[in-house]
Amino acid sequence: MNHPFRSPRPPAEADRLREVFTEAAYDVTPSAVPLAAIEREGRRRRRRRGSAVLGAACGVLVVLLAVVVLRDGAAAGPGEWVKPPAASAGTPSPSPSVPAGRVRVVTPGERVQVAPGIKIWLTEDGKHWLEPGAPGAQFRSVSDGNLDMSRPGVSLQESGQDGSYFLSGIFHGRGEPARVEVETTAGEGNGTALTLAGRPGWGVWYLRTKVPDSVTSVSGVTGVTKRVTVYDSAGGVIANQEFAP
Structure with a gap:
């Protein structure tokens, strides 16, 4: 179409x-x-x-x-919080140039086991200690005038048994202790300090050590300790004392 x-x-x-x-x-x-x-x-x-x-x-x-x-926090597991290690109570932090020492702050009358069979406790008036073979507790005062507390100083008590010697005494001076260095006839060692809270201006030091058989006791005095030096956290000397071996 x-x-x-x-x-x-x-x-x-x-x-x-x-x-x-x-x-x-x-x-x-x-x-x-x-x-x-x-x-x-x-x-x-x-x-x-x-x-x-x-x-x-x-x-x-x-x-x-x-x-x-x-x-x-070092190696933490899943969901685990690892707290950084804290400094122990009563232990000042020494400067890097000063090796860490041991200091323990105690309460008046608190008995501290410092060696087998030996205990030490502090009161406001001085040092008390108990050791094997002693008839009872012994005492050294910081207030009876026998120690010249007006200037730095270190006292000494020694006891020995089976070649092991326990050395201790009172130190006094300005500053808070951080380390105790003890020089003995067997060499040098780091002692431990006990002190009361509140900066009393004094404390107790002690050290247990082994001594060669060539070191003998004379009239009850062992003659093991040669020098004791107490340092503060900055490395300054709080008290220093030489002892005739």
Whole structure:
């Protein structure tokens, strides 16, 4: 079947259509732009981005803290907190140039087992000790005038049994003790100090040591101790005393 031929629209009709569409467009009033809604949406998106950035920063901080804890706490297991070791109570921290000593702060009358069968306790008036073979407790006063407490000094008591010697005495001077160095005929050793709280200005030192058989006792005096020096935490000397071996 043959379709009838349709001729194109006359130019005048096309121009008329354009005029009609243009007039219709002028009659259309565009709606107002929702600026307030756009601003609210912008603020909401900025807050969301800020929360995401803050959350990421907190996550990084937690990771860094975990790394620090693991470094400071050595080998920690999963979920395990390892506390760094703390200095023992009553033990001052000496300077790096001074080897660590042993100092124990005791309460008045507190008996300390310092060697097998030997106990020492301190009161405000001096040193008390009990040892095997003695008829009872012995005492050395810091207030009866036998010790010159106006200047630094060190006293000495020695006792020996089966080649083992127990050396002890009272030290007095300014400062808090941190280390006791004892030089004997068998060599040098680090003693232990006992002191009362409150900086009384004195304390007790002691050391147990082995001495060669060549060292003999004369008239009950063993002659084992050669020198006793008490240091503070800065390496300064609180008291020093030489003894004739």
